[in-house]
Amino acid sequence: MNALSILSASELDLALQELQGWSIERGKLHRQFQFSSFVEAFGFMTRVALVAETIGHHPEWCNVYNRISVDLTTHDAGGITMNDIHLAHKMNELAE
Numbered sequence: 001m002n003a004l005s006i007l008s009a010s011e012l013d014l015a016l017q018e019l020q021g022w023s024i025e026r027g028k029l030h031r032q033f034q035f036s037s038f039v040e041a042f043g044f045m046t047r048v049a050l051v052a053e054t055i056g057h058h059p060e061w062c063n064v065y066n067r068i069s070v071d072l073t074t075h076d077a078g079g080i081t082m083n084d085i086h087l088a089h090k091m092n093e094l095a096e
């Protein structure tokens with residue numbers, strides 16, 4: 001499985017089992033995060049941005065006050081790939 005090949009339904013199911021809080025919504029890997037304040041939420045986004053930049057993979061996300069809604073997909077491949085799974089795991093680590 002290449003990092004940029006779209007995951008099959010069964011590969012996606014398997015990956016989701018290990019990925020706390022994430023689901024598939026409208027064909028994208030989706031999770032909502034909630035923090036104790038806007039500053040906590042924005043700090044998280046800043047840490048994720050540095051990781052995203054180093055791996056060349058950027059989230060679609062929206063922040064309102066202390067909440068962040070994230071959708072991950074690989075535009076270059078036209079679907080969900082291991083790059084999305086990888087970034088989702090990183091985001092879970094950074095949200096702890």
Ligand SMILES: C[C@H](O)[C@H](O)[C@H]1CNC2=NC(N)=NC(=O)C2=N1
Binds near residue numbers: 057058077
């Ligand atoms: C050239 C550049 O690395 C690519 O366009 C990267 C940038 N960030 C990206 N981010 C996401 N989420 N999907 C991509 O396919 C993607 N491609």
